[in-house]
Amino acid sequence: MSISQKIKKIFIAGILSLLPIVVTVYLLYFLYNFIVSKASPLVKKIAHQYNYDFSEYVFQIATFIIIILFIFLIGIFTRMYLGRLFMKMLDNIMTHIPIARSIYNAAKQVIDSFSNTSGSSFSKVVLVEFPRRDMWMIAFLVRDALPVMQDISTKEESSNVFIPTAPNPTSGFIAVVPNKDIRELDITVEEGVKFVLSVGIINLDKNTDIKELIKEK
Numbered sequence: 001m002s003i004s005q006k007i008k009k010i011f012i013a014g015i016l017s018l019l020p021i022v023v024t025v026y027l028l029y030f031l032y033n034f035i036v037s038k039a040s041p042l043v044k045k046i047a048h049q050y051n052y053d054f055s056e057y058v059f060q061i062a063t064f065i066i067i068i069l070f071i072f073l074i075g076i077f078t079r080m081y082l083g084r085l086f087m088k089m090l091d092n093i094m095t096h097i098p099i100a101r102s103i104y105n106a107a108k109q110v111i112d113s114f115s116n117t118s119g120s121s122f123s124k125v126v127l128v129e130f131p132r133r134d135m136w137m138i139a140f141l142v143r144d145a146l147p148v149m150q151d152i153s154t155k156e157e158s159s160n161v162f163i164p165t166a167p168n169p170t171s172g173f174i175a176v177v178p179n180k181d182i183r184e185l186d187i188t189v190e191e192g193v194k195f196v197l198s199v200g201i202i203n204l205d206k207n208t209d210i211k212e213l214i215k216e217k
Helices: 003-049 056-079 081-094 100-115 147-152 189-197
Strands: 124-129 136-144 158-164 172-178 183-185
Touching (some): 124 158, 124 189, 136 189, 147 158
Antiparallel strands (some): 124 136
16 A cells, blocks of 8 residues: 555545544534524523623623533423323424424324334335435335235335435435345444434445345345
8 A cells, every 4th residue: 555545545534534523513514503592582681671781702601501401301391291191282283283283293103203212113124226226225114015006116015214314314205115125234224323313434344344234035
């Protein structure tokens, strides 16, 4: 290996080492700015009513702390009996609003799917050929395809699979794929989600080649 190749390899290793930190810091910075920009004017208005005058930096920090405490209190409230009762009532209201219920139900199902560590929403992590032959995409097995879909599309036993987009696994494609064309991966749903979030950077198993994870049907 030449010196230039060694330098290039070391440089790439440095980038890959820093990338998770940079992405994490960027997302936290984006979240911080978004929250502060929405809530800071309200905090300022309340402070001015009581004749408090602080610098912009202090207002931003105070706003962020108040929001964190508010979310924490909401979390405590929803774990209580009264809170669960309130959330159930709110859920019932949202599911009866004509237009909002479609958006609400879809968002809730997606969030439940990725927050459910037991993996009951997504049963398995699989590989499917998408968008063309010999190009494999990581996907999540959802359920058996409906008979009407099988009759119209594949004409054989098929399954619904969710093909996520990286690095945002909450968006993607729903595909009806013949069972014979689905390759199961011997990893958990949580590991599959992490793999998508990392845009394929993380190593699923340092001692295992990805080809060895494919279970031939």
